Amino acid sequence: MSWLTPWTSFFKRLVHVIAKPMKRDRGHGGMMVHPYRGYGSSDEVFVMGRVFRQAALGRAIPRRGILRDTADVTRRIFxxxxxxxQVDIRIGKNELTLATDRDGYFDAHLPITHSLPIDVSWHRADIHVRAEGQSPVRTDVEVYIPPPETDLLVISDIDDTVMFTGVAEKLKMLYRLFVRKPHRRTAFPGVASLYQALHRGETEKAERPILYVSRGPWAIYEMLEAFFQLNRIPVGPILFLREWGISLRHPWPRKAEAHKRMLIDRMLTLFDELPCILIGDSGQHDPEVYTEIVKAYPGRIKAIYIRRVDKDPKREQAIQRLHDELADTDCELVLAPDSILIAEHAHANGDISARGLEAVIRDVKEHREEERREARGC
Known part of the structure; x- marks a missing residue:
């Protein structure tokens, strides 16, 4: 049954990736610390992470192979x-101590009272964690602070904006990611080159901050990091919306839209001198939330790019009404069927280079040609 071979490979590789973060403890278990990439300005930085306890591996479990990976996935679930x-965070000479919440998360807001070097964008935050009955743990994490000459902030949704999240498309994405070449078609066509162009700017020398938000759970943070790296999408802090842990006290996941608005408000306040571009999709509440933000921050939002993920006439009419609401502002809402239209608008606004536009057009055309070859059975 040769048709099973690629799916067996798919399953093994998927389990291995999910299990990979567990291997840091070499099977010993105990207290672990997982910080998430931080972001900030010359005045303050934000660092989030989680402290958790995980079980040790039994001696009968081999060091590698599918049995070890399956055991690590089980440890991760439980x-x-x-x-x-107690979490002590230090970046340069700046220090902060705080405690984790009841789910083990910490969300540090660290004022910068001692200046950090301005000739680098990524800074190291050292983290020291202590808990009763556990051996102390030391680790570190990167924190992104834009250079002084930064001219634009980009805030992007992830789900159905950068990557497919429908059930059928997600299965296709995972198959392509773990069976076929990992850089091919695991994101929307042209996304990598579009975000690279936005990151580099019209001069192609900028290092603009790109901050990503998602309605997914923190548990898939490592998967998304791997996804971004494999697809050559500019790395940035990935800011998830909520913890999906189900409990008697909170039987349902926390509402996403309000939390997304809170995160974007935080970013616009933090980078209060930077104009901003917002990128989302038509399938959820992004157009409505982004329109509210334009009204709340007059003159701050240069453009809203909404990727069209369906062809529902009623939804398109609703988005057109939002577009009309913004007619008297400095911001235009663009409903785009693909990355090319977004890139053309951004280039016309002076936000990406001609070379960046050409790269997006080339990548989308190559994707379409590949789809045609596949449809012909080549």
Missing amino acids: RRGLANA
Whole structure:
């Protein structure tokens, strides 16, 4: 049954990627610290992460192979956050101490009272964690602070904007990611070159901050990091919206839209001198949330790019009404069927280079040609 071979490979590779973060403890278990990439300005930085306890591996489990990966996935499912762990964070000479919440998460807001070097964008935050009955843990994480000459902030949704999230498309994406060449068609066509162009700017020398938000759970953070790297999408802090842990106290995931608005408000306040571009999709509440933001921050939002993910006439009419609402502002809402239209508008606005536009057009055309070859059975 040769048709099973690629799916067996798919399953093994998927399990291995999901299990990979567990291998840091070499099977010993105990307290673990997983910080998420941070972001900030010359005045303050934000660093998030989780402290949790995980079980040790039994001696009978081999060091590698599908059995070890399956055991690590099981350990990952059943790991539990450590509440009230003490977290000490230091970046340069700036320090902060705080405690984890009842799910083991910490969300540090660290004022910068001692200046950091301005000739680098990525800074190291050292983290020291202590908890009763556990051995102390030291780790570090990168924190992105834009250079002084930065001229634009980009905030992008992830789900159905950068990557497919429908059930059928997600299965296709995972198959392509773990069976076929990983850089091919695991994101929307032209996304990598579009975000690279936005990151580099019209001069192609800029290092603009790109901040990503998602309605997904923190548990898939490592998967998304791998996805971004494999697809050559400019790396940035990935800011998830909510913890999906189900409990008797919170039987349902926390509402996404309000939390997304809160995160974007935080970013616009943090980078209060930068104009901003917002990127989302037509399938959820992005157009409505982004329109509210334009009204709340007059003159700050240069453009809203909405990727069209369906052809529902009623939805398109609703988005057109939002477009009309913004007619008297400095911001235009663009409903785009593909990355090319977004890139053309951004180039016309002076936000990406001609070379960046050409790269997006080339990548989308190559994708379409590949689809035609596949349809012909080549």
